[in-house]
Amino acid sequence: MGLISAASTIFDAGAMAAGFGGSMTFIKKLTASSSATLSFVDGSGGVVLDDTYKEYVFTFKNIHPQTGTKLFEVNMSIDTGSNYNVAKTTTNAEIYHAENGSAAGLGYVSGKDLANGTGKLLISSEIGAENDECCNGFLRLFNPSSTVFVKHFISDVQGNYNATFSINHKIAGYCNSTSAVDAVQFTFTSGNIDAGDICLYGIA
Numbered sequence: 464m465g466l467i468s469a470a471s472t473i474f475d476a477g478a479m480a481a482g483f484g485g486s487m488t489f490i491k492k493l494t495a496s497s498s499a500t501l502s503f504v505d506g507s508g509g510v511v512l513d514d515t516y517k518e519y520v521f522t523f524k525n526i527h528p529q530t531g532t533k534l535f536e537v538n539m540s541i542d543t544g545s546n547y548n549v550a551k552t553t554t555n556a557e558i559y560h561a562e563n564g565s566a567a568g569l570g571y572v573s574g575k576d577l578a579n580g581t582g583k584l585l586i587s588s589e590i591g592a593e594n595d596e597c598c599n600g601f602l603r604l605f606n607p608s609s610t611v612f613v614k615h616f617i618s619d620v621q622g623n624y625n626a627t628f629s630i631n632h633k634i635a636g637y638c639n640s641t642s643a644v645d646a647v648q649f650t651f652t653s654g655n656i657d658a659g660d661i662c663l664y665g666i667a
Contacts, residue, residue: 487520490663495656497529503663504544505645512645514608516665521602521647523620526659531592533651534575535620536583537602539638540646547648548581553636557588562627575632579639583650587620588630590651597659598622607644614638 491510493501503521505512512519526535538547553576560567575585590598600620607614618634638644649661 486667488665492662494660497655502648518666519604520664522662525597527597527657529654529657534585535587538583539644541642544646550639551577555634558631586618588632589624590622
């Protein structure tokens, strides 16, 4: 039996009818191997980061730093990667809990915010470099090709530190530029991205 609303078929035999809902299209996967940076540049290496999609999603899987107590970070470019220095204004919150239950908390972290700053945006808390430590999460970038509006983003990254802490870091903000954002670069605060992969998707 299909699902019909206002004389239009929405679902039939478990499938959504054409014209309803959006689709998530895989664009590019970058895999770290002691990499200083992982960069997605529109028009380079099969990367699409233009007006093809109104929303882009970067997913992070098992991102592992070369050395411990490092933070995962991102910056954006409006000149296809010649400079990663777009001004950003952000807000963020951090949630943590120790494995043994000895410590837990939730709060706003002013020291990791940017107030129209052009520096790299910290999107994780401290990540350890022991064999079983890494971070995972996503960054959503909305309408980066707009030349009218600022470009908003949301990030949620979960990691572990010192083999004993679960730490979740949530970021929201915007690129304070009406120029199109056409490149995004990921790094750690120091040292290389030892392992892990980042995938880019477009949302129709």
